[in-house]
Amino acid sequence: MSDDVQARIADAVNSADVLLFMKGTPLFPQCGFSSRAVAILDHLGVEYATVDVLQDQGIRQGIKEFSDWPTIPQLYVKGEFIGGSDIMMEMYEAGELADLLDQKGIARAA
Template sequence: MTDDTQARIAEIVQKSPVVLFMKGTPLFPQCGFSSRAVAILNHLGAEFESVDVLQDQGVRQGIKQFSDWPTIPQLYVNGEFIGGSDIMMEMYESGELADVLKGQAAA
């Protein structure tokens, strides 16, 4: 795990208001958790960037250290780590995720 990878991840997270690190792409998620994360964001009408961690082993390992979170997918809004698909689902059901994403749109 290099500082270069951490810097690259930090740049991705800062560059886009909403970023989902996932396995696969929004059109072709490669795991159920990534698929659920995309479905939640799509249902909320969120515009988001995605990063396919399967295309880059450095990012795949590095994102886990970057967030201190062991699983993928990982959602970032305005540079802040929100969580994985379980947390996204809880926040979606409570309405909290919609509020976080609305705040992002206003930013």
């Protein structure tokens, strides 16, 4: 994996408080897992940025190495890797994702 791709991923992760690497866009997610991840973030009322891995094969492969996580989507909060859609769903249902966002000082719409 090229250092350039890893650097671009690191820049993206550090450029947004909440960042979702996903397949597609929030309006047109290209897989069910990405769709579920977007729905969770939307329901929590948090502002987030996304990276469409389908637009960049280097990012699509590189993010898996960056996080040491084999699947997409991947959620980052304040530069910290949180997990994929299954972990997001578990944390959301347990109230842990909302708590994490609050602890990290991420503003959420009421």
